[in-house]
Each structure stands twice: as C-alpha cells, then as structure tokens.
Amino acid sequence: MTIDPNHLRLLTVVPAVLLGVAAVVATVWLAAHLVRYLLADAEIRPAIRVGWRIRSTWRRTAMRVGLVQTERVRPPLWSSRPQTVVVRRELVPAVRVRARRWGVEVDAATVGRLGLVEFQNAAGHLADAWRVPQVRVAQVRPGLVRLRALLIDPLTQPTTWGGQTATGDHLETWSAGVDADSQPVTIRSSGVSGVVVAGLAGFGKTSLLNARFCQLAPSPAVQFVLIDGKGGPDYDDLFRRAWLSAKDDPEQVRDHLARVHELMTGRQRCIRSVLGVKNVWHLGLSASWPLVVVVIDEAHTFFNESKGTDAESKKRDAVARQTTRLVEELVRKGRNVGIQVILATQKATGDAIPTKIRDNCQVAVSFAQRTSEAATAVLGSDITGFPDEHPRRLQDPAYIGVASMVAAGRPGFTLVRTPYVSDEAADRIAADTAGLVRDPLRLLADAARADRPGGQDREGGGSFRQEHPAALPAISPPTSGEEPRR
Ligand SMILES: Nc1ncnc2c1ncn2[C@@H]1O[C@H](COP(=O)(O)OP(=O)(O)OP(=O)(O)O)[C@@H](O)[C@H]1O
Numbered sequence: 001m002t003i004d005p006n007h008l009r010l011l012t013v014v015p016a017v018l019l020g021v022a023a024v025v026a027t028v029w030l031a032a033h034l035v036r037y038l039l040a041d042a043e044i045r046p047a048i049r050v051g052w053r054i055r056s057t058w059r060r061t062a063m064r065v066g067l068v069q070t071e072r073v074r075p076p077l078w079s080s081r082p083q084t085v086v087v088r089r090e091l092v093p094a095v096r097v098r099a100r101r102w103g104v105e106v107d108a109a110t111v112g113r114l115g116l117v118e119f120q121n122a123a124g125h126l127a128d129a130w131r132v133p134q135v136r137v138a139q140v141r142p143g144l145v146r147l148r149a150l151l152i153d154p155l156t157q158p159t160t161w162g163g164q165t166a167t168g169d170h171l172e173t174w175s176a177g178v179d180a181d182s183q184p185v186t187i188r189s190s191g192v193s194g195v196v197v198a199g200l201a202g203f204g205k206t207s208l209l210n211a212r213f214c215q216l217a218p219s220p221a222v223q224f225v226l227i228d229g230k231g232g233p234d235y236d237d238l239f240r241r242a243w244l245s246a247k248d249d250p251e252q253v254r255d256h257l258a259r260v261h262e263l264m265t266g267r268q269r270c271i272r273s274v275l276g277v278k279n280v281w282h283l284g285l286s287a288s289w290p291l292v293v294v295v296i297d298e299a300h301t302f303f304n305e306s307k308g309t310d311a312e313s314k315k316r317d318a319v320a321r322q323t324t325r326l327v328e329e330l331v332r333k334g335r336n337v338g339i340q341v342i343l344a345t346q347k348a349t350g351d352a353i354p355t356k357i358r359d360n361c362q363v364a365v366s367f368a369q370r371t372s373e374a375a376t377a378v379l380g381s382d383i384t385g386f387p388d389e390h391p392r393r394l395q396d397p398a399y400i401g402v403a404s405m406v407a408a409g410r411p412g413f414t415l416v417r418t419p420y421v422s423d424e425a426a427d428r429i430a431a432d433t434a435g436l437v438r439d440p441l442r443l444l445a446d447a448a449r450a451d452r453p454g455g456q457d458r459e460g461g462g463s464f465r466q467e468h469p470a471a472l473p474a475i476s477p478p479t480s481g482e483e484p485r486r
Pocket residue numbers: 158159199200201202203204205206207208346400401402417418419420421
C-alpha cells in the first residue's frame with residue numbers, strides 16, 4: 001500500500017500548526033502575565049508570585065492536604081473502557097486566584113463533603129504549602145469558600161476616625177469599623193438596651209467608646225450618662241456633653257443610675273399615651289424623647305460585692321447590690337423606651353459582670369482575650385466554632401484596635417479594625433456639642449404635661465408633637481397591635 005504524499009504532508013502539517021498555535025497562545029499568555037507583573041507596583045508583586053505558585057500547584061497541594069473528594073463512577077461514554085467497569089474519580093475544588101495588596105484571595109467551589117469546615121481544618125497545611133504566615137477561611141455564599149493567604153494581615157493596618165457627622169442612621173446602627181476586606185461593618189443599635197465591650201487592658205475599648213461618643217454627640221436626639229470606673233482623667237472633657245456623669249464613686253454612680261431608672265419607669269408609664277406606640281424605635285428617637293446612652297467604663301468596679309462584716313464593707317456591699325439591680329433592670333426593660341447601657345470591662349466573666357446583666361445584653365464586642373473562658377463569657381460558646389475570629393488570636397500588639405463581634409447582617413463572627421479616636425478629637429466634639437445637653441426627666445415631664453387633657457400645649461400640638469408628626473393624638477383609641485410607624 002502506498003501513502004498519498006498529500007495525506008503524508010497533511011499528517012505532519014496539522015500537528016505542526018496545532019503546536020505552533022499552542023506555542024503562540026502560551027507565549028502570549030506568559031507575556032501578558034509578565035507585563036502585568038512588571039506594571040504592578042512593588043507592593044503587590046510578592047502577592048502575584050504567590051498567586052502563580054498557588055494556581056500552578058493547586059491540584060497537587062489540594063490532594064496532599066486532603067481537599068479531594070473521591071467517588072466511584074462509570075467511565076465516560078467516550079472512554080475505551082467497558083461501561084460495566086467502575087472507576088475512581090478524584091474531584092479537586094475548582095479555584096479562582098487573585099492577587100491583592102495584602103496577599104492572595106482564592107475562591108474555591110465546594111465539592112461534595114468538602115466545605116467550610118474541611119477548608120478551615122486544612123488552613124494550617126495550606127499556609128505551610130504556600131509559604132505564607134496565615135490562611136483565613138470564610139464562607140462567602142453557599143457553594144463558595146474564600147481562602148485568604150495573608151502576606152500582610154490588613155487588620156493590622158491602623159485606621160483613624162474620619163470625623164463623620166451624626167445622622168439618624170447612627171442611632172439605628174453603630175459604625176464599628178472595617179473588616180479584613182476594608183468593608184464597613186456595623187453593629188445593631190436599634191432596639192438594643194445592652195452592649196458589653198470586653199478585652200485586655202490597652203487593646204482599644206476606650207477608643208471604641210470614644211468613636212461611638214463622637215458618632216452620637218452631635219445629635220440632639222442623644223443624651224449621655226458617662227461613668228468612668230477607672231476614676232482617672234480619661235472622661236473629664238467628655239463630661240461636658242453628659243446629662244449625668246461620675247467617676248468611681250459608687251454611691252454617686254448608684255444615684256445616677258437610680259435617676260435613669262426613674263426615667264425608664266416614667267417613660268414606660270407614658271410612652272403609649274405620648275408617642276402612641278409601645279416601642280420608641282418604631283417611631284424614631286428625637287430631641288424631646290432622646291436615646292439615653294449610659295456608658296459605664298470599667299463596669300466591674302461597681303458590681304463587686306464585699307464580703308467583709310464591718311459596717312463599711314456592708315455599706316459598700318449594699319451599694320453594689322443596688323447598682324447591680326438597677327443596671328439589670330435598665331438592660332432588661334429599657335429597650336422599648338430608648339435606654340441603652342454600654343458596659344466596658346477587661347473581663348466579662350461572671351465574677352466581674354453578673355451573668356443576669358451580661359447575658360441580657362443583645363450586643364457583645366470582644367477585643368483580645370487571654371483565655372477561651374473569657375472570650376466565651378463575652379461572645380457566647382458559639383465563638384469556639386470560629387477559630388479565625390477568636391479573640392485569643394488578637395493578643396499580638398498589632399491587633400490593638402481589632403475586635404471580634406457579631407455584625408449586623410453577617411453570619412457568625414467578624415473581626416473588625418476599629419478606628420482610633422484620639423482623646424483630643426473626642427474632647428473637641430464634646431466641647432462643640434455641650435450645648436445639646438438636656439435633662440430627659442424634664443423633657444419627659446414636659447411631654448407628659450403637653451399630653452394631659454387641658455395641658456398648655458395640647459391644642460397647639462406642642463414641641464413634642466411637632467418633632468413626632470407620626471405620634472398618635474392622645475385621644476386616639478388604643479391600638480391592639482404595635483405597628484411600626486415609619
Ligand atoms: N483602634 C485603635 N487603633 C490603633 N491604636 C489604638 C486603637 N485603640 C487604642 N489604640 C491604642 O491603644 C491605647 C490604649 O487604648 P484604650 O485606652 O482604648 O484601651 P483600653 O482597652 O480602654 O484599656 P484599659 O482597659 O486600660 O482602659 C491607645 O492609647 C492607643 O495608643
């Protein structure tokens with residue numbers, strides 16, 4: 001048999017052309033990557049190199065660290081093997097690799113039983129294989145897990161407070177800072193009566209409280225009660241913007257809290273007739289019915305019950321018990337009338353903050369903690385399922401100002417870089433807004449008077465009703481349900 005020379009030429013030319021095309025594609029691909037690398041700034045180049053390594057070795061690495069799903073299937077239709085044979089197939093999660101300024105972002109598709117937990121378990125091995133200090137894992141959405149091979153941890157980059165002005169939004173949500181992707185993180189504030197902020201000394205609690213103060217102080221719809229258990233000068237200048245203020249004098253603190261409690265019971269009595277709702281958050285806070293934020297820094301100072309039997313110890317013990325009861329009631333019953341207690345403490349274990357107070361707080365924030373017990377005391381036992389967000393990981397000084405928390409609209413826990421707010425910035429805002437201080441008890445008395453039949457302001461509507469156009473007239477029949485009015 002002779003071979004047609006034309007066919008012979010075809011047999012050699014086609015592979016040569018295919019090879020040539022493949023070589024051109026590979027060269028263009030390499031050149032594109034090289035150009036991208038050369039054009040990238042020096043900061044991102046190490047991440048690009050690590051990204052190349054991750055992409056080119058992914059299949060092998062995944063198999064070595066156990067991120068592979070094995071299944072038994074029939075051979076594909078085009079296979080030469082008979083369809084009766086069962087073959088083993090190894091499935092490795094598909095990945096998309098992108099270089100970022102802080103490292104490499106690897107989006108991996110989940111496969112079978114390979115999900116968030118399996119990736120989290122393999123994170124240490126992946127960090128070794130990729131030669132990076134740390135790999136963090138989070139579920140972005142069902143079916144997609146994001147691995148972050150960190151060359152620099154973005155959370156270690158400090159930020160400072162930008163001086164945003166107060167808006168109604170700040171009353172409803174608390175801007176806490178940014179996450180590891182620089183995305184803003186907020187904490188729920190609407191309908192919250194208790195917040196616990198805990199963490200080792202010097203890790204940013206006071207700065208976080210300063211930030212909250214700066215967000216809220218410019219609003220006439222907020223009045224503060226500031227209590228500084230440290231007794232130092234930290235809050236001296238902020239006191240100008242406070243309705244009530246105290247340092248570490250237990251009796252004065254107890255008396256202030258008793259006045260807030262009086263406000264709470266007064267508001268509970270007349271909220272329905274004055275506002276026409278059972279929950280002020282449904283209507284919105286205002287200058288005449290302001291949110292009362294009670295900040296108690298070093299809160300554990302005031303809950304310490306004395307064991308001594310001498311008269312002085314007994315007196316101190318009685319004050320501590322009264323303070324505990326007042327705070328407990330404010331947290332338990334203050335939600336619907338716009339009273340919010342923020343407790344800051346180094347340790348939130350039951351011996352420092354009574355559990356009947358701590359466990360009723362809807363929001364918890366934890367800076368670095370030395371023990372799991374301390375972290376669980378603040379954030380609850382769920383935190384043990386989030387090793388990456390565990391406050392024990394934050395003990396390095398680079399994480400001063402980073403806290404773990406349950407953020408609004410996000411599943412699980414989130415690590416947040418809170419902005420640093422200098423005392424000077426907070427003091428300036430306190431001085432500029434000192435004129436907004438009002439006595440909420442007096443405001444309540446005015447509102448109740450205006451509301452009473454025959455009250456002076458009744459016919460004209462009064463300042464209270466002008467500020468609350470949504471409030472029901474006092475003569476409206478009681479509503480059966482509690483409807484949001486905005
Ligand atoms: N968000 C932050 N970013 C950067 N640095 C911060 C931040 N917060 C605090 N710091 C630094 O840490 C120091 C201590 O912060 P802060 O007083 O807020 O800690 P603390 O937890 O309240 O301590 P303590 O329990 O002793 O009151 C600050 O003076 C500042 O230098």
